[in-house]
Amino acid sequence: MVFNHIPVMPDEVISSLDIKPEGIYIDCTVGGGGHSRLIAEKLNPEAGGRLIGIDQDESALAAASQKLSDYNAAVTLVHRNFSELGCVVPELGIKYADGILIDLGVSSYQLDTPERGFSYMHDAPLDMRMDKTSELSAYDIVNGWSEADLARILFEYGEERFSKKIAAEIVKRRQEAPVKTTSELVRICRDVIPTKLAATGGNPAKRTFQAIRIAVNKELDVIEPAIDAAIDVLSPGGRLSVITFHSLEDRIVKKCFTGYASGCTCPPDFPVCVCGHKKKVRLLTKKPIVPSEEELRINSRSHSAKLRTVVKL
DSSP: OOOOOSSSHHHHHHHHHTTTOOOOEEEETTTTTTHHHHHHOOGGGGGGEEEEEEEEEEHHHHHHHHHTTGGGTTEEESSGGGGHHHHHHHTTTOEEEEEEEEEEOOHHHHHHGGGOOTTSSSSSSSSSOOOOOSOOHHHHHHHHHHHHHHHEEEEEEEETTTTHHHHHHHHHHHHHHHBBBBHHHHHHHHHHHHHHHHHHHSSHHHHHHHHHHHHHHHTTTTHHHHHHHHHHHEEEEEEEEEOOHHHOHHHHHHHHHHHHHOOOSSOTSSSSSSSSSOEEEEEEEEOOOOOOOOHHHHHHGGGTEEEEEEOOO
């Protein structure tokens, strides 16, 4: 299948990174190479310009390799999770980066490839692994986790109000036979969620699929370590831009950025600072950038996207 991906907020992302032709940039979630290509176009490899593309999905890297083939002199692709950024950079002999992009969430390719099991729109085996070499799959969670743990992730990661009922129904069904496919999981959600609510809230399985996907890929667990590593890697004046696609991700990114942008945290009545906390970044924008009306019209998957950027001090 052709990796067809429209990068979200392309102009805004490139502007936020303030790309210098001789700079070193890292796309931590290279995907199909949409944002990476826009970055590579602005680099001058003869002057030292370089792009590092990281992704845990080997299919994405293969697609990115094709899309970036015109810029081979400037591009290095790495098969790793972006949370390992702190290890990847020294392994490549790089000391600092001038800009880093992290585009969170599932890619269009993963959603549109039925056999990957990400989408509730296609019948496929339950999988949802972004890294196909990972051991844990959606099948393992749905058929192996306790009712309490299932209810917990559906509520915490999917913000599903019927989390307990869906978890109970999953356990009931799997006692008869394993829940093997995406369509079986969709049917469970449809059977549990009241018809009136299902008709007004989009696909009734949407929140359940989001929650299980997040759990399979440990998506929320890796955000803070990745931001910590990215800020350490940035050179003074370098920029970190992060795109989120739901409130859980954005909440973590906002908290991390605010923490790094804050100075002393000692009580006001302390005569001297004892916490030693110093500002490491400056918030480029206090509120996140969101897609324009025009982009929302032509790219439906950009609807929940938010872009936040900080500058290293």
